[in-house]
Amino acid sequence: MTDFFKGIPAITYEGPDSDNDFAFRHYNPEEVVTGKPMKDHLRFAAAYWHSFAWSGGDPFGGQTFDRPWFSETMDAAKLKADVAFEMFQILGVPYFCFHDADVRPEGATFAESTKNLEQIVDIFAEKIDATGVKLLWGTANLFSHRRFMSGAATNPDPDVFAYSAATIKTCMDATIKLGGENYVLWGGREGYETLLNTDMGRERQQAGRMLQMVVDYKHKTGFKGAILIEPKPQEPTKHQYDYDVATVYGFLKDFGLEDEVQVNIEQGHAILAGHTFEHELALARELGIFGSIDMNRNDYQSGWDTDQFPNNVPEMTLAYYEVLRAGGFTTGGTNFDAKLRRQSLDAEDLILAHVGGMDACAAGLKAAAAMLEDGKLEAARDARYAGWDAAQGQDLLTKATLETCFDNVLRDNISPEPCSGRQERLENLVNRYL
Amino acid sequence: MTDFFKGIPAITYEGPDSDNDFAFRHYNPEEVVTGKPMKDHLRFAAAYWHSFAWSGGDPFGGQTFDRPWFSETMDAAKLKADVAFEMFQILGVPYFCFHDADVRPEGATFAESTKNLEQIVDIFAEKIDATGVKLLWGTANLFSHRRFMSGAATNPDPDVFAYSAATIKTCMDATIKLGGENYVLWGGREGYETLLNTDMGRERQQAGRMLQMVVDYKHKTGFKGAILIEPKPQEPTKHQYDYDVATVYGFLKDFGLEDEVQVNIEQGHAILAGHTFEHELALARELGIFGSIDMNRNDYQSGWDTDQFPNNVPEMTLAYYEVLRAGGFTTGGTNFDAKLRRQSLDAEDLILAHVGGMDACAAGLKAAAAMLEDGKLEAARDARYAGWDAAQGQDLLTKATLETCFDNVLRDNISPEPCSGRQERLENLVNRYL
Amino acid sequence: MTDFFKGIPAITYEGPDSDNDFAFRHYNPEEVVTGKPMKDHLRFAAAYWHSFAWSGGDPFGGQTFDRPWFSETMDAAKLKADVAFEMFQILGVPYFCFHDADVRPEGATFAESTKNLEQIVDIFAEKIDATGVKLLWGTANLFSHRRFMSGAATNPDPDVFAYSAATIKTCMDATIKLGGENYVLWGGREGYETLLNTDMGRERQQAGRMLQMVVDYKHKTGFKGAILIEPKPQEPTKHQYDYDVATVYGFLKDFGLEDEVQVNIEQGHAILAGHTFEHELALARELGIFGSIDMNRNDYQSGWDTDQFPNNVPEMTLAYYEVLRAGGFTTGGTNFDAKLRRQSLDAEDLILAHVGGMDACAAGLKAAAAMLEDGKLEAARDARYAGWDAAQGQDLLTKATLETCFDNVLRDNISPEPCSGRQERLENLVNRYL
Amino acid sequence: MTDFFKGIPAITYEGPDSDNDFAFRHYNPEEVVTGKPMKDHLRFAAAYWHSFAWSGGDPFGGQTFDRPWFSETMDAAKLKADVAFEMFQILGVPYFCFHDADVRPEGATFAESTKNLEQIVDIFAEKIDATGVKLLWGTANLFSHRRFMSGAATNPDPDVFAYSAATIKTCMDATIKLGGENYVLWGGREGYETLLNTDMGRERQQAGRMLQMVVDYKHKTGFKGAILIEPKPQEPTKHQYDYDVATVYGFLKDFGLEDEVQVNIEQGHAILAGHTFEHELALARELGIFGSIDMNRNDYQSGWDTDQFPNNVPEMTLAYYEVLRAGGFTTGGTNFDAKLRRQSLDAEDLILAHVGGMDACAAGLKAAAAMLEDGKLEAARDARYAGWDAAQGQDLLTKATLETCFDNVLRDNISPEPCSGRQERLENLVNRYL
Ligand SMILES: [Co+2]
Ligand SMILES: [Co+2]
Ligand SMILES: [Co+2]
Ligand SMILES: [Co+2]
Ligand SMILES: [Co+2]
């Protein structure tokens, strides 16, 4: 036991009336909600990077956090791992996620970085065994080091492509070794700062090629987890190629990978792309590429990827409603890609931020499940489109032509009368479950 | 001759030093720029809707323009047509574009609306003969009338789908009859206000079906023009399905229509989707779906589709640069989807707004052509990616695997050194052509 | 009784477990919350314009609503008044608000418009007597008619200034006659579309002059209500002078009117200005100019003034918390400056939208009151600043100079250690009251 | 001479036809434009922080620049100073600007930091003597160090206030010693992350107090330069108190400092606040608080303070037009608060970015001057408001009341007819000078 969280108890469920900061008021892991325990619906994961690797800097200021593991040594990395798994257990999160760069010191060479990673992976394997905490997904950090400043797969320099591919291999190997359930690709530098120096056609081919190599390696190794792309429109890059779910879908179709790859959807990235979180979730479901979620909360107004801990239960309810309509998670889960505000310096802040986020998710899930079970919202939706299930609708979708439509409208003097969309009434209905 | 433009002369080229408001300073139609006359590069079109059908309203105020043709009668429609063709000739624009609802009064029935349209089309045919002004594209207004309030193809009511299909047939027929070079689909109401009452999966199928019917009708009629979708993220609808070029591409791929349909890209819609105009143009080119452009200028800050007349030559230069890199327009052209500010009440304003816009386009085209001919920017771009043309780069794109990359990086201790992206230097270079 | 709301019952409180759409689940008018009945805290008002004068148009489509009173006649205006007061009674809102243009047909002359208004005011007076519904505020519509297209007080044409002043007089007279508790000025056209044709200095003087005249008239007539400016950054005008609370404050100070005029703060306008609603409320309180609120909900992402009915209780809780911290409303209240979505066609939609909004306000108020009574949040805030209440802090605020600070820091080797801002912990705390 | 800029020549004017990257095409320092040399209009300054202290990090990546002076020692600080003054001379900029933290290593104590600063100031004094380069303004960095994470003047901890005051004293002393022409205050951390832990009223008083102390010290020391506040709405802080020019004005009025303090307006900050640069400039001029400018270019779409080098001449023309209308700079100037893109690694990039920016400013200034001398735009503006110079307009501004306006409108049946705002025509006119 380290003493980082000294005095902080393991968090347990005490119910809505508890006024204990260090307790869950909604998240009751074993409580059954529509057929399975909440923990199996939510499949919470903590993110190594924000909680243990980020030091509190922002564009106008440096480190604010003062953590004993902030140095680029293996000893520090081990201490960090100890503290991380202590947090996972305090919170009772069943999963965690990591990038290579979060967990091991950068080596002087690729070989050394790889060796460092392997050592930490061995330590993780022991901790996983000891604690039962599992790996939701692994990923490669191909954006922080200056070698990636102009892209990883989409770099103008083929050496960077090769370096990135090699790095991905080490991270997929680590993920496989640790029994990870997914492997994630987020292309933070896959995009451009200015079109003036960018060959978008080439870069698109490079990105497609890298993804194919990843899929090939998955099959070769027999990895059973999902390969997930995490869309984001911008930040750090001015334009990122994986802009949003619809863009990723077009890319997958272009390279014939739509059955091989799914998406990891982040609330904040949805917002930055001009969408709601629930839009991205619903679209992924309809396109058959829904995989997992990065739960957080984005400032609507700043344009920055704020990665705040989520707390708005009505909004989260709409998100989990779409997750439930998608059939829930299979390999995916709820990863807190969320970081403390840089003024939240204390170990207690780190725990409480997760407690609040987990509780808000649980409250949202319960409301969503009740709404779905109750069936009123779905009944209203079905009724609105009922005409399409009738013969005329089916004919339009299968047999009609512009000419037959023209003939019918003319013959029957069709003049459609609009009927109410009932938005406010449905919004009131949703509020009833909160 | 009507007297609407009384006293306004035909606009001719007088050169950069002219201080005549009613003259072109840059647009010299027959002047050859990289191999063909400016008029054949730019292929200007005026938009019927903004110039002749819009009355100056905004969300907080009604009509400000006082036009003698503002009434829903055939006589008014004829007067409007007279004035419109007078404007086309004053400006010397070779093309125009229209929606059915711009040019004919709404009838009491579909039959009457169709008859009204046919009468106006006959008048247009005569005017086209008489003036040489041609039709760049036609389209159907499936968004203004309340029957379309919940969508056209994507309406929950199949009758609206049928009505829309019938309307599209009449507009494609009109386009074909008038020798139009493209047919455009803009789905202003194809989207949703709230997910709560929306079945996104159904609506997507409906939209795909309608597009297939349009393509079928094109082939059946032997129409040689292009079918174009105009992307837009929102406004009037909160979320529109044809969000941007990348989204449309995914949709086309999903329905197997990527070789049948191209895009009509509007500056303002690019901005609203979080992109630059040149991004959307470049992407469409790389995806092989570049068709035509709606030229205008959007306020960057308001979030409204402001459809202002363009005037920022440096920005327009970047747009025409991408058009030229795409090989220029084939069936497409430069349509001014731009409207007067609602305080610009006078006939003179209508002419001068177009004069300024045409001149800015011409200046942008000339700068873009000079930049492309000079070759410095393309040489810099090519040099940046030269490694990909060498053997190593080609191998990576065709033969490499994650494992071979890993082995090579390890063996050769590859440690890529970043090199400057030179963005400011390239921005300076662009300014040299302005 | 008209038959517009036929079949719709008066809305009563049934408690949180009710599944009756036509009942309040949270708003229990007589229920006492921190010392007074909810109705006296909330002081709900319905807005005549959105509910009875708006016809459902948007920038790409016309009227969707089909109301029997949509014609510019006095008979229609009387029917509209009948329906409006029926709605006020069905909902049990104690107040309403109106512009002149909402309630009377525009006359052919100013005299006729004035006469029309006076007739309606007489009718309102009777209805107020009969129903007990009261006037929260009146205001003049100086933005819809084309005469105001370039501004009202800030118009380049002095005649428009005079016309506007004359109109304001009629609206203040109406407000006074009806016992209105406030008079509101919203300068929808006071601003500019382009700086190129705008004399900002002159327009500022004109605006200041008009406000002085309004204040003078208030004193001359003995009107006891508050004069309120409603800030908004833009829409319809590209830039509006009354951008936000801070801007209005500077303007009031410049003209020496900061003790005469307060602000009516709208949620949607706060959002459009880049603020939260609670920011604007807190700032107005600190500046001593808090007056009243326009409750609604703005889309965070579109940039349009969407004026939706509010439904996000956590956000509304933060707003009412600031209202309570300001001591609650005196002359002000909660006006629903909110409109139906244009697809919400039915009379039922109009009622239910208000029911949902009122319920959400009530839920927010109750949570805010509990949070304030509990005192934990205020205790945390006070503790954070405790140093400023001690001698050192008081000295800094009254006696210190840069030099004394320099000397002290040097002498005592002051090196401040930051302490946690505890944001997530406080966010969790807020969620406990919801 | 260091060898950092080895091989880079001093930049001289070669005229528009030069194709030398390392030459000015527009900036000809001694060329007279409306009565004085361009250098005296523009008064260019280079910013120490972006060019010499920033290492290329962004929210997702670390240092990209590799500069020999990147270490926290006095030797490195001296090397940095050498290189900086070499750049000033290569570019021929007459001024520079700095924060304390840009130029000296942070000491272990306040005393040591102060001593470090004083040593560098002595070096600067020698260099200023030797080169003729002057100090446009100095300022204190009260935002980067973690001690300022919760604010400087507005910190909940009075010790931080004291530390900030002491630091300001050292920076004002440095500015005075170096003959600086202004002293700037930018409150990057004066604001809040969340209202929940913020006492806005207290913080406002603290900020007012600090500003008063600064003004007092200016008078006490006899400093003749201007005290300037630099407004910014957000970043790094979620909400900054000095939001924009209008907000700062209200603050100054509240504390009676509107005659003591002016504003330093940054293009990027104007954009972030939802304004145009020219709006902020024009407003400051009308309010009598225009001081100086930070020239750069902000991405319109990202919401980040991108601080790019400016290059859009049409936009910059509108900015310098407002500067000229304000009478030009007195103590102020054109400071390039602009940084290289993080991929622009080379010393050449640093020079060329400034060259391009200076040239764009010069082109904008020349166009603005021509437009102002020509007088057409001002004549159009004056004509639009001519009615206000006549007797009626003057009466309205001085004698009228709501009642006299009402009487006159009624008596004369005033019914104002709107006239065209001619926006597009004026936009065309502006383009004529470019
Ligand atoms: Co994420
Ligand atoms: Co994020
Ligand atoms: Co368009
Ligand atoms: Co548009
Ligand atoms: Co309002």
Ligand SMILES: [Co+2]
């Ligand atoms: Co509003």
Ligand SMILES: [Co+2]
């Ligand atoms: Co600045």
Ligand SMILES: [Co+2]
């Ligand atoms: Co900046």
